[in-house]
Amino acid sequence: MTADQLLIRQMLQGDERAFRTFFDSYFPRLYRFALPRVGGEHDLAKDVVQAALTKAVRNLKDFRGDAALFSWLSQICRNQIVDALRERKRRSDNVVLIEDMPELRAVFDSIAAPTDQEPHHRYTEAETKRLVQTVLDRLPARYGDILEWKYIEGWSVEEIGSKLGVGHTAAQSLLARARTAFRESLEVVFGQTAKDVLASLNTGGRHE
Amino acid sequence: MSNTPPTSDDLSREDDAGIADLLREVGTREEPSQQLTDEVRLAVHAEWQASVRQERRRRQTWMMGMAAGIASIGLATVVMVKFNQSNVAPLVAAATIERIDGSLSIVDGSGRARVASVGEVIAKNDVVQTDASTRVAFKFNGGVSVRLDSNSSLRLRSAENVELVAGGLYVDAPLKPAIASELIVDTHAGAVRHLGTQYQVRTNTNGIDVGVREGRVEVSNVRGVNTAAVGERLRVSLAGDVSHEPLRADDASWRWAVRVAPAFEIENHTLKEFLEWAARESGRRVQFANDAARTAAESVVLKGSIAGLDLDTALTAVLSTTQLRRSPSGDEFIVIEMATSR
Numbered sequence: 001m002t003a004d005q006l007l008i009r010q011m012l013q014g015d016e017r018a019f020r021t022f023f024d025s026y027f028p029r030l031y032r033f034a035l036p037r038v039g040g041e042h043d044l045a046k047d048v049v050q051a052a053l054t055k056a057v058r059n060l061k062d063f064r065g066d067a068a069l070f071s072w073l074s075q076i077c078r079n080q081i082v083d084a085l086r087e088r089k090r091r092s093d094n095v096v097l098i099e100d101m102p103e104l105r106a107v108f109d110s111i112a113a114p115t116d117q118e119p120h121h122r123y124t125e126a127e128t129k130r131l132v133q134t135v136l137d138r139l140p141a142r143y144g145d146i147l148e149w150k151y152i153e154g155w156s157v158e159e160i161g162s163k164l165g166v167g168h169t170a171a172q173s174l175l176a177r178a179r180t181a182f183r184e185s186l187e188v189v190f191g192q193t194a195k196d197v198l199a200s201l202n203t204g205g206r207h208e
Numbered sequence: 209m210s211n212t213p214p215t216s217d218d219l220s221r222e223d224d225a226g227i228a229d230l231l232r233e234v235g236t237r238e239e240p241s242q243q244l245t246d247e248v249r250l251a252v253h254a255e256w257q258a259s260v261r262q263e264r265r266r267r268q269t270w271m272m273g274m275a276a277g278i279a280s281i282g283l284a285t286v287v288m289v290k291f292n293q294s295n296v297a298p299l300v301a302a303a304t305i306e307r308i309d310g311s312l313s314i315v316d317g318s319g320r321a322r323v324a325s326v327g328e329v330i331a332k333n334d335v336v337q338t339d340a341s342t343r344v345a346f347k348f349n350g351g352v353s354v355r356l357d358s359n360s361s362l363r364l365r366s367a368e369n370v371e372l373v374a375g376g377l378y379v380d381a382p383l384k385p386a387i388a389s390e391l392i393v394d395t396h397a398g399a400v401r402h403l404g405t406q407y408q409v410r411t412n413t414n415g416i417d418v419g420v421r422e423g424r425v426e427v428s429n430v431r432g433v434n435t436a437a438v439g440e441r442l443r444v445s446l447a448g449d450v451s452h453e454p455l456r457a458d459d460a461s462w463r464w465a466v467r468v469a470p471a472f473e474i475e476n477h478t479l480k481e482f483l484e485w486a487a488r489e490s491g492r493r494v495q496f497a498n499d500a501a502r503t504a505a506e507s508v509v510l511k512g513s514i515a516g517l518d519l520d521t522a523l524t525a526v527l528s529t530t531q532l533r534r535s536p537s538g539d540e541f542i543v544i545e546m547a548t549s550r
Binding site for chain 1: 222223224225226227228229230231232233234235236237238239240244245247248249251252253255256257259260263264307308309310311323324325326327341516
């Protein structure tokens, strides 16, 4: 049984802690997924994410576990976004996000399970930064948060463990796994190491 | 000049630095505001709870339908069926699980273990076991709330009698119950009986500690009966020695019980009722700055849900939607005043 399937099973049993883990892990990521797709409107992003999560918790038994939980949630959210924009009679085809391009979408959807696809694109600096942040959001569990806490906020391993409610050893292990997952995902998306992706940012952004 | 290849430690440090530098260059991801997060959490949590309850009722209806079908063809044998890890409701429900924080296992009288869920009933001879990261709240007959701390074990003897095998137990019995609500807690150092109260009992290797937050409790042991009143902690040794010491209603030793308190359903309750619940759970008393504040609290009818919020956050969130606020005060009171005063 995967970690996602275990979490869903615990939620189906009414476990409050499982709900907290689910919400804290997925709400911010889903919000960031929705926000650019609704033209940056925070209220609309809130509405579609709330509708998506509400629909998800009503249909938890439908989660099979063959894709990552975030992929399942983001598909539900995508449908809510389409419905919401249609209702508002907005044209959404002028909002094309780099990570929504078909070949990249497949890559991100499979980030939990490596893929053979290798996108070939030239990304601007802004696109590269967006993609790196999307990679963080697509990592399993709270790996993206853990990496930001450690490397941007400067938290110690103890502080990370305290935030997650785990001990020092468990927090160290999570950090190591997060680094590995991030490194592997960068290879999948960019075909390069973190150092090389950074180098492309610092040389004016064009990345291939 | 050395041509030594980099060690795995060197590569690891380099990799670490590369990730760190990239993330700092990219910057943090945008976080939704706390207010927005809380609003969505409340709505989704309410939907999730409704879904869990609906599924529970569906399974119980299915089980009753199965039982009726079997009886209709005249089977003489009683069949126990396990379905999705739920048990058939026992003939006499002793208590119902109201809240689980963590993962709860129950061993029945035959030694069979099962994973328990919210809404399940527990029956005679069931042993409830919590691990280091689990707490649970039950509702017994007459509205008595019983909460079991982490690393604890409880055996259900009947609807009126439990055995605290190990760990900590909190009992909140209504002052004016609709029906009789006696609950006796047996321990290795004596039996505890409440007299309309909030109290907790905790076992240790030397005996038990009984703390009383409201009302009185009686503790019977080899030496006789001892009473503990509100604001007291009774220490009872295995040999029957008893000592009393003061215990404040807001002492830190009560906090675990607040964390696993069943959520108060604010929908269609008055603000005053909510404040009284919050005060009761935290060992404090509500005090209104003046009659205007009291009248306002009595007239405000709340909508929505505070499920998923800790008590102080819930207080702040609910009051922010009214014309009232908390006034700074000591630990003993929750003082409420009109927001326009001062």
